[in-house]
Amino acid sequence: MTAVSPRRALLATASALVALALSASTLLAQTRTISGQVLEEGSRAPITAAQLQVQGTNLGALTREDGRFTIAGVASGDVVLVVRRLGYPMTRVPVGATTNTVEIVLKKDVLNLDQVVVTGQATGISRRNLANDVASVSAAEMTKVSAQSIENAMQGKIAGAQISQSTGAPGGGNRIRIRGISSILGSAQPLYVIDGVIVSDVSVGSGTNKVTRASGTSISVGNQEAPVNRIADLNPNDIENVDVLKGSAAAAIYGSKASGGVIIITTKRGKAGKPRFSLRMGAGTSDLAYRNDSRHFKTLADAVAVFGAGITPFYDPNRQLNYETLAYGNNPLNSDLSLSVSGGSEDTRYFVSASRRNEEGIVANTFARKTNVRLNLDQRISSRINLQVGTEVLNNAGDRGLFGNDNAGNSIAYALTKIPSFLDLRRNADGSWPVNLFYPSNPLQTIDQFENSESVWRNITTSRLTADLITGNNHTLQFIAFGGVDLLNQSNLIYSPPTLQFEPVDGLPGTSANSKTTNVQRNLNLNMVHGWNIGSSLKVTSQVGTQFEERDFNQTRASAQNLLGGLEVVTSGTVRDVDESRLRVEDFGVFVQSEALWRDKLLLTVGARADRSSNNGDPAKYFLFPKAASSYRFPNLMPGVVDEAKLRVAYGETGNQPLYGQKFTNLDLSSVGGLGAFRVGTVRAASDLRPERQREFEIGTDLNLLRNRATFTVTGFRRNISDLLITRTLAPTSGFSSETSNGAEMQVTGAEVSINAFPIQTPTWGWTSRLNWGTNRSKVTKLPVPTFLLGAPQTGAIRIEQGKSATQLIGNDTLPQSGGRVVVPVVMGDGNPLWTAGWGNEVRFKGLSLYALLDQQKGGMLANGTWRHYDLGQNSIDYDDLDELGRKEGEVRRTSYLQVTRIYYQPTSFVKLREVTITLDLPQKWATSVWSGASGAKLSLSGRNLYWWTKFRGGDPEAQNFGQGGVPDAIQRNRELAAYPASRSFWLNFSVDF
Template identity: 40%
Template sequence: MRTLRHYVAVVSSAGWLATAIVPAALAQQVQTRTITGIVTDQVGGEALPNAQVRVVGTMIAAGVRPDGRFTISVPMRAVTLQIRSLGYKPLPITVPLDQTTVRAALERDNFRLEEVVVSGQATAMERKNLATAVGTVSEEELARVPTSSVDRALEGKVTGAHVSENSGAPGGGSIVRIRGVTTIIGAFTPLYVVDGVVVSDVQLATGTNFLTEAVRGQLAPRVDNQDNGANRIADLNSYDIEKVEVLKGAAAAAIYGSKASNGVILITTKRGRAGSVQFGLTQRLGMSKLSRKYGLRCFTSADEAVSVFGEAARASWTPSCDNDMEEQLYGKTAGAYETSVNMHGGSEATRFFASALNKHDGGIMPGTSADKRSIRVNVDQNVGSRVTLSLNTEYVQTGRKPGVTQNENNGLSIPSAIGYGGASWLDLRQRADGTFPRSPIISNNPFQTAALFVNDETVNRGIVSARAQAQLWKTERQALRLSVVGGGDVFTQKNQVLAPPELYALEGVGLPGTSVLGYAQNTNRNVNAYLVHDFTLPGGTSTAQVGTQSEWVDIDASYTLTQGLIGGLTNIDRGLAVRVDQNRQRVQDQGFFAQEELLLFNERLLLTGGLRADRTTNNSNSQQLFYYPKASVSYRLPRLP
């Protein structure tokens, strides 16, 4: 109990975000000495340029240069250096007073217990000490197997996270559930944070719903959207990502507020390192093929066909079973490629990372494909020894042609047409004269729909974030730093949907010839500020933070539908009937938070307490604050012999 009272006394005397230190310590000029060393991998022996070196029990730290070497000034006494690198176990090395050089060979951390993961808005902690669940996915894991998007890359890599495709079309997005179903009619997608800035993962309607009647009577549904849309997080270039962290527990809401009730996915992009400029190139080629067919029933008699399709099948029935519509529609081999280039380097003061991506995915169904092109530039600039400025920019352009394969209530979807009218004796492919035969069973000829129905989407997106971090005050045992992060995420989405008058599938549904033009703009803006105080205790540390977070979201999506187009015309002003729909949303969120972390008893006991207060214009009283408390305790038992 005496030891515990000693810790409590130290913390209470320092106060929350303490700013007082012993005056004698300010006056005393501590003599220092220099230690040099090299950090390598224990197995391969290669240098580890990303390692960090810290003097245990102090705030003194230094980075490792590209050649694996480091130089650090330490007090004139025997010290213990703790050397750590991402993916490796930390290594403590005691350096006597008469020793000036060290060699450190780090061991791979296969279980990641020593990995440093997020514990607050601006703080991190070793995983082994945390009482909350944080999943991580490294750069190597993301790049090990090629995937169509970032969200698909998380599948099977995060415990408890369920990732499922919401479409089989090229460029289709995915549904990520971290905490299961948390609402009946609301969104259940997690919050995405890229380099400290909240980005949009909204899925906007494409404009096909009026034609498919999946949600009857609506042009662009805001809820229960079944338009085969894509999640916007799929726009990111997975080659640019250094690490993904997933907050799965209820503590996510205590850190990021009510919008994080479905979990948080934190994405950290790659940054430049001091050293000579290095280049990287990744080229991948692939193909897509039909992996499995449902199969079509072979009808051996006219009566058997009539029992399924009705009397309309009697006159056309033949004993042929050679027309496999699945093979004819989906049997082609679609090519795919992606080219990624990057460069990084710089000096100790200025570092940069730049990349570019060109990606194409072909679809096995006629008229379907997806393309993505992106450019990223990240720059870090040291201003003196106390201030670091960072700028992250990315521009992405994506294009999709998903076809019409989603849910519907009128038989327009191509898979539905095969299921309801895929008679084994019918050959509905395009004839030599360019015409398509009519199906005697249903109105939809899936080959004609695949050839004539237009469903195109183009997205232009820019993501910019900036960070300024200043070391306001630092001594051997404590430090006070200020971090301000701001950024914006802006994208425009244009959709063109066209069902020409000659399309069989929509005959008798309103006026023949329909065109939908959709244009949407989404803007997310964030400003965050954090004040963090670190204090080194005997056998532990104290980390306190306070801060504020503000976010503005502006969505403006307009859809114009016209019917009764004259053959060959597609302009929305050339129809006989026009309908307009607009989705307008403006949301402002503001949050305030404070957190204290005490790591005691030789870094075995972790006490965490925090409180977040949020207010949002989504509530009827936009000025009312809602509170999210947070408390956790963990104790790490010593290893038994």
């Protein structure tokens, strides 16, 4: 071994240190810091919370309140900054090797061409490349006018969607049908997804059936009680955007639960910077929108002919009370208050909101009170891992009175049809109520004493974890997990005290019904997403994922009659009834998809989802739902006229699961020799029950016009639905009356058009216009059972018949035959409208703007049951008018409606002034005088459903109070009877940001 001298060792060490220093300085010289500012085109206002990323790396930053940013550690060569900000198109900014400071100017994306739309469970694509027709409603559009629920806020804004109210009661209660009918005996409601997690839209009846006997003697029959569909619990002010996946090609990513469409809700999230507060305060009122009015009995003889001689002491031709004004004349003071704050750093961002809405009804003692608290948190755990968490606690309380169909004559609107205007049933001076000697109910007393209380506590928690496993220039790999729980507890109390006039009629004075319902919905969605850049022209994004979902629904009900001492507790009744339901559904799905984008022009998508469910006859069997889509953009086609054109075509399949329990043959309670026993039910279930299958082909074109100041979208679709659930009659020798099985087929064809434009956009003037239109037709193409009716011809029915519309309405009519006329069932029309449309316009002059939305429906039919009962009570406003033969019109209708059903089925064409708002942006000095830290303030006056033009006689042609709570899709519309009346609302709002 050769010895090394200390001097030589020292020199070697020094040389190594110098080399290391030189190497470090060389490495440092290879990186740099890029800083700059992001501004808005025109106004030059700084854009906060814009996301910047060095293309192909994890390096990035968010702009601060002044729009400035700093990115350290950037490579010394030429790089590209990718800039993203909601409301602006994604922009790529080249930065040269010698440039360290840049100014980036973004132009507002008024037409949302660069909005990212969901195309996979964990992926999305820019709207300009989208191969499907997906409707979007922004936060600004959702909150133009104060709304009871998000569905009310979407009315008239989505092509091809019919949104109608099941009741005018405060608190909501709506139905949505997207692209027409999708089932005969199955569910029709769309699937709701909040921040990637499926949530419940369950409707739970209150229990009024025990009082109204609308359908048998059960404690509750949901489709007769117009319950609130629980998506109404959400606060529209917390929503950032709503995407509606209308067609199967888009909705196929949700497989066997998506045949009714999918509504994807994205809530607001925090933006980096100092805390920014937004306060919104509103005060409003409402009043009755339509009056039926009642008959003016001109002579005592007319009154005696209806009510008998006992009416004589009460008859006063000079007393004309308007009972609709007395019952529906409440002009409440409503309020809506919300406060939100957002902010944080680049690593931690938050959004917190709280709201309280108090809405009293136009009927005394009816109300809806909604309280929401939300926290959304975004946390960057490391340079590769991000976590988003959201949780919302909701509490809703309400009372909706006693309305709707009634076979006992007790509901308020029903009883009003039988009271003559000269009979005074107002409260006596001593506080007691007059007894109605001519009908077993005093509806004013019912309003005062009947209780229909409902309380809902709900928690929705969502989470999203994103891990960047590989981040290279050509390959990226992400693990994305969604998870969440939707927990709902609902309590209902019906109390009809013995003092109510109608209560002693059945010999059991006093009724109480108590219900407790729990619905828990859990989701877990795991995904791997791979991105592959093949050269500079082709980008392929592939995804594989799984989704597991559990739904538990538990409900207990108890009712009592003949309440001792008038106590409202069920234990005080001598006649009791109990009911219980327990439902559990487990679903599992596997999803794969690949999207290829070539030169940012050609998009090709293929994918499939395989689902299994415990609702199917074989819970282990998977059902496959494929999809494929393509689009091609032609940029700069005719610059200035047609700036860009896109052709798109898509195919997809979705399903509609059997309802819980349909695969089982029930065991019914029975008695053998006085001993309790079970017996086999009369409806036999098919052992191979499976999802209904929907195959849809969609084709369309999107045009960007007039220097990108307008977009024109037209879409045509054809939907073939097979394996439809139907009920077939069995031979008596089988021991069963019928069987539920798959087998029918149906076809739905339609078209949709959307136009978005901003013809004028200057610092002083602005005009934005949005038009949508949609139509669809259905036809039953295969029916393996004989033609059957849903309903009865005497009052109107749906006839399911091969080769005909699935929504055709059948009623009785008298037709001439030899020797006279005979009553036969005939086609009266179609319950589905010919088309629907919405047209919204907003005109701005400096800080003042005017917005209005017209909502139109052409065609469709509705049974006007309220008008029919006015006639049956010989109390309608035009009862005494004479027809061309000199007969009283009301008498002709009353005596012939069972033979001529079309008398009360009327076309429901209408034009509604759905929303109107006048908004003033207060000058900055005014805003700061109200609040020193204010950055802006607005004052607005708005109204909803202010007026409508229609030939439909009765209340609201949309308020069809049959249909919630699991009624088959085919008959969820087209019936109205004694519903809570429609109202118009007015609001004065003040909002301030600080």
